[in-house]
Amino acid sequence: MNGIHDMGGVHGYGPIDREEDEPVFHHAWEGKALALARVGLAGGHFNLDEFRHAMERIAPVQYLSISYYERWLEGTLMMLDAKGVVSAEEFQTRLDELSKSSGGGA
Amino acid sequence: MKITRDVVLGLYKNTGTARVDADVAASFKVGDIIQARIINPTGHTRLPRYVRGKQGRIATDHGVFKFADSLAHGGGNQPQHLYSVRFDARELWGGDAKPQDCLYIDLWDDYLERAE
Amino acid sequence: MTSDNNVELRVRALESLLLEKGLVEAPAIDEIIDLFENRLGPQNGGKVVVRAWTDPAFKARLLANATEAIVEMGYDAVQGEDMVVVENTPEIHNVVVCTLCSCFPWATLGLPPVWYKSAPYRARAASDPRGVLVEFGTEISDEAQVRVWDSNAELRYMVLPERPAGTGAMNEDELLALVTRDSMIGVTRAQNP
Numbered sequence: 028m029n030g031i032h033d034m035g036g037v038h039g040y041g042p043i044d045r046e047e048d049e050p051v052f053h054h055a056w057e058g059k060a061l062a063l064a065r066v067g068l069a070g071g072h073f074n075l076d077e078f079r080h081a082m083e084r085i086a087p088v089q090y091l092s093i094s095y096y097e098r099w100l101e102g103t104l105m106m107l108d109a110k111g112v113v114s115a116e117e118f119q120t121r122l123d124e125l126s127k128s129s130g131g132g133a
Numbered sequence: 134m135k136i137t138r139d140v141v142l143g144l145y146k147n148t149g150t151a152r153v154d155a156d157v158a159a160s161f162k163v164g165d166i167i168q169a170r171i172i173n174p175t176g177h178t179r180l181p182r183y184v185r186g187k188q189g190r191i192a193t194d195h196g197v198f199k200f201a202d203s204l205a206h207g208g209g210n211q212p213q214h215l216y217s218v219r220f221d222a223r224e225l226w227g228g229d230a231k232p233q234d235c236l237y238i239d240l241w242d243d244y245l246e247r248a249e
Numbered sequence: 250m251t252s253d254n255n256v257e258l259r260v261r262a263l264e265s266l267l268l269e270k271g272l273v274e275a276p277a278i279d280e281i282i283d284l285f286e287n288r289l290g291p292q293n294g295g296k297v298v299v300r301a302w303t304d305p306a307f308k309a310r311l312l313a314n315a316t317e318a319i320v321e322m323g324y325d326a327v328q329g330e331d332m333v334v335v336e337n338t339p340e341i342h343n344v345v346v347c348t349l350c351s352c353f354p355w356a357t358l359g360l361p362p363v364w365y366k367s368a369p370y371r372a373r374a375a376s377d378p379r380g381v382l383v384e385f386g387t388e389i390s391d392e393a394q395v396r397v398w399d400s401n402a403e404l405r406y407m408v409l410p411e412r413p414a415g416t417g418a419m420n421e422d423e424l425l426a427l428v429t430r431d432s433m434i435g436v437t438r439a440q441n442p
Contacts, residue, residue: 028175029182034371035348035399036183036226043369043384049362051286056260058282061360063263065281066136066273069144076205079350080177095351095366097256104263113266122262129258136273141280150330151403179401181348183375195331198403215402217333222395226376233394236375239402 028080031087057096064103073106081105151199153212160242161216165191168248169218169240177205180244188248189220192237200241213242284326285360291430293324294357294407297334298433299424302412311409312336319357328405329356335398336409337435342389344382344435345398345406346374354405358433365434375399385436398435408435416442 034040052058067073073081082090082102090098107113134140161167171186172178179201193216200211218240222230267273297319301308311318315332319325332354335343347353348371353361364370374381378395382388389395398406410432416424419442431437 028177029173032349033181034368035181035346036376037368037372040367040369040372043364043373043381044367045364046362051290051360052282054257056257058286059260059264059278060256061285062278062281063260063267063273065144066267066277069140070134070136070272072272074204076177076201079201080205082350083177091368094256095363100256100260100263104259107263112272113263113270117266118262121266122259125258125262125265135271136277138274138276138280141277141284144281144284144327152331179349181399181401183348195404201402215404217404222397231379231391231395233392234378234396235394236397236399238399239404241402 028083030083031085031090032083052096057094060096060100060103064099067103067107067112072110072112078102078106081109153197153199153210155197155212157197157212157214159194159214161191161194161214161245161247163191163194166248167191167218167245170244170246172244174202176202178202180240181238183225184218184220184238184240187220187224189218189224191216192219193217195239198241200243202241202243211243215239215241216245218245285355289326289355290359291357291428291433292425293322293359294354294430294433295425295428297322297324297357297407298409298428298439299421301334301409302424303421308409315407324356326356328352329354331404332357332407333398333404334407334409335396335435337411337438339393339411341394341396342382342387342435343396343398343408344374344378345400345408346371347400348372348375349401352400352405354407356405357407358430362430382436385431387437407433409433410435410439413439413441 082098085101108115166188168188169184195215197212198215200213203209203211217237220236222234225236301311311334315334319332337343351361351366375397378397379389400406413427427440432439
């Protein structure tokens, strides 16, 4: 698809932002997000090409706004829903439960 | 399959290549001048827009690989040759690029046609 | 957009569902994180580079069949199944990018840094590699050739940086300290002693 992910040669993104002594993960949830995607892949629930395509289908504005491992999480959720492993409704229900118990408004 | 700690330890020893041990004929050979096809698929492809319609030269035949465009849509392996294709920077980006600079990208047989 | 707090909760929600469904066990999740945090990383690629600098026969094998040579050193992890190593010389400077996503040789370099996955690098490494290299402080002569490798398929690319001058007497540990992750992506050279 001619998506936002196909970035080669695009202008306007500005300078390359680098970080000295960058950690492998900046937040604990990033490692978890990667691990859960690997679970979906290694468990045979979806393949790498399907997973990449799911991330490409994240709406362009969102694709650029969210961080790298958020894209992994959203791609994993899209694939697990599409394959009937974890439906979007089931996920939302669990998210609402956790949100209530943690006292936050998600 | 349930992912256990043992399964994960297996991941350290790689998860398997996309290479396929299949006897598939190659449409091109090293040195051939090719043109990347002009396509506009709504599905998954690993042929980026910046090489479509551009001419390059087959640099290496990597052998037979599963085809990502098919696998992303439940279409099976469609095993075919994958080549490292060399494009002159000027062919891709115009006259401001240095004449000696170039770009290599891996392209499957289905992405290519013989250049005139 | 989602805040970190929200995404943290989303990850927790998915984790709890996958555990509950019996698709994964908790120690497996910890093991995956440990693999990427502690066992895969540029220290592995660095050892491959130092060996290539000090063992001409290994270097020849590495450039001819990188996958086999790297497996021979014990680095046969995920995203290293089909490797290509390209050599930087005074005349040829190689640099690696994945314009479509974030493909990277995990077995030798671990997970990529944020800049490698960012839009500015993915957008410009292919079309303006010399400009990108200048941003990394890497000057390339007008006469040298720049080769960009867009790792769009399932082969993974690593650069063998040039061995810096004046390192003839250095031992392997001292050499290893000169091999940076960025030099194996090709955006910089190996450090001078």
